[in-house]
Amino acid sequence: MRYQYCPRCGEKLKDREIGDEGLVPYCGTCGRPWFDTFSTCVIVLVVDENNEAALLRQDYISSRYHNLVSGYMKPGETAEGCSVREVEEEIGVRLERLEFAGTYWFGRKDMLMVGFFGYGKKTALTLSEEVESAVWVPVKEALSMVHPKGSVSYALVEKYLKEKRLVS
Numbered sequence: 001m002r003y004q005y006c007p008r009c010g011e012k013l014k015d016r017e018i019g020d021e022g023l024v025p026y027c028g029t030c031g032r033p034w035f036d037t038f039s040t041c042v043i044v045l046v047v048d049e050n051n052e053a054a055l056l057r058q059d060y061i062s063s064r065y066h067n068l069v070s071g072y073m074k075p076g077e078t079a080e081g082c083s084v085r086e087v088e089e090e091i092g093v094r095l096e097r098l099e100f101a102g103t104y105w106f107g108r109k110d111m112l113m114v115g116f117f118g119y120g121k122k123t124a125l126t127l128s129e130e131v132e133s134a135v136w137v138p139v140k141e142a143l144s145m146v147h148p149k150g151s152v153s154y155a156l157v158e159k160y161l162k163e164k165r166l167v168s
């Protein structure tokens with residue numbers, strides 16, 4: 001999001017040249033630039049000891065496809081801490097290890113998604129109210145169940161399969 005008014009004092013911002021950043025909306029009263037903002041979320045491919053992935057159905061996201069665990073980061077939280085919290089909240093799995101997978105820009109929602117592979121033991125999934133259902137499926141099968149190619153979920157599952165050499 002590009003600011004038009006100062007979020008602190010409400011003054012209309014004027015573009016100003018800020019070093020290498022180029023033109024940035026600037027508040028003359030507060031004497032500071034306001035850089036564009038976006039949300040930061042985590043997305044976690046949760047995998048158990050049998051190479052099965054936990055996939056969720058969440059009607060508010062899609063009625064057709066399965067999702068991975070994802071959620072908005074809170075101020076002060078690390079991406080790792082947020083991942084552990086969201087996975088436990090949404091499906092009740094306690095992660096034992098996280099592996100950074102990459103970051104992905106989700107332009108439709110103006111969102112930076114920080115991707116992880118999250119490892120935990122297979123347990124019965126206990127769901128939050130945001131989750132309609134969830135299943136463990138072999139990661140190979142997950143690729144055809146999540147949002148199609150081009151989505152962050154797909155990219156994450158595909159990367160896991162390649163890195164773990166589960167596909168050629």
Ligand SMILES: [Zn+2]
Nearest residue numbers: 006009027030
């Ligand atoms: Zn201001």
